Amino acid sequence: MVNLGEVFPNFTASTSEGTITFHDWIGDSWAILFSHPADYTPVCTTELARVVKLGPEFKKRGVKLIALSCDDVESHKGWGKDVIAFADCKMDKLPYPIIADEKRELAVKLGMLDPDERTKEGLPLTARAVFIIGPDKKLKLSILYPATTGRNFNELLRVVDSLQLTATKKVATPVDWQQGDSCMVLPTVSKDEAAKLFPKMEVKSLPSGKEYLRYTPQP
Template sequence: MINLGSTFPNFEADTTVGKIKFHDWLGDSWGILFSHPSDFTPVCTTELSRVLQLIKEFEQRKTKVIALSCDSVESHLGWIKDIQSYSGGGDDSSFSYPIIADESRSLAVELGMLDPVEKDSKGMPLTCRAVFIVDPSKKLRLSFLYPATTGRNFDEILRVLDSLQLTDTKKVATPVDWKVGKQCMILPTVPDPEAKELFPQGFETVSVPSNKGYIRKVLP
């Protein structure tokens, strides 16, 4: 397993767009690597279709997306037409993001993505539904692990990406259920005089029984 804040492995892999070296492929963009258990399966098809529908949202956030499973490149290429069809985009020959073939499971092992419950016809473990968000400095910033039976919410993945990108540039944290355009919390490490300089539009301090004044809401 790789820890938050650690440099993400600069792996080489075969993909639907040829061989890549991860850091070179990422360049100066943010990146999302997400795994799925198997090609030509129902939940996985809905997920990769959803990513296809959201690709412009990721591009607006300067974020590249790449998928992964233990299937071959040949399998991925055959499955792509089903993904395109299910997404409602037809079966055009182009596809907006690569899919990694990890037949040896070397990446799945390195990144802790194997699901001990889900196995293929040969009894080999499959990849779970993992999500890794990597920033332009190649540091791991967020990870999720879902079981095979639970499809992911990619609107939530966009939401946490927005939070990461905002909190990298402002001295704020995003509260529960936060969305773009909503109030954030000023970091507790920022004293009030500095907060007044950073947020001249003003901020709201919420009264609580401790009277510590640490809950300060602001529109960044």
């Protein structure tokens, strides 16, 4: 299992687009690795189709996408045609690769197995993991869903917006934040520095009298 802030493990793997070495594939981009229990399964197909639809939004943010499933490359390629048809998009192949993890080596290494959901052979299914990795190859976010629950990829876009903003600005994003909403000034920023950096800052009055809820328009 990888902890936040740690360098994400590098690996070489076969994918639907050929063999890759993960860190080289990321390059200087952000990346999202999202895993799936199996090819030709209903929830997974809806997820991959949603990612096809949202591909341009992730591309605008400089984010590369890569999926993983515990089936072989040929299965991935065939499944990709179903995904494209379900997404109702005109393209010859998926706009992102799918890693083949037939031996479940990556699923085990990255802590992605679902103990409660198994294949007909009795093997544990890969859970629906999401890893967001920065250009520095460090893990910025991880979410682990059970095999039975589909993910919300609009939420992942929102998270990417927050991660990219807070990576360079001294702010945090509050509950339910969306792109363009007000942000919170970090507690580590002194009062004097905050006044200089965020001239439109507003401090919320609280019963404690402590001035820690400091809002500012999105930098």
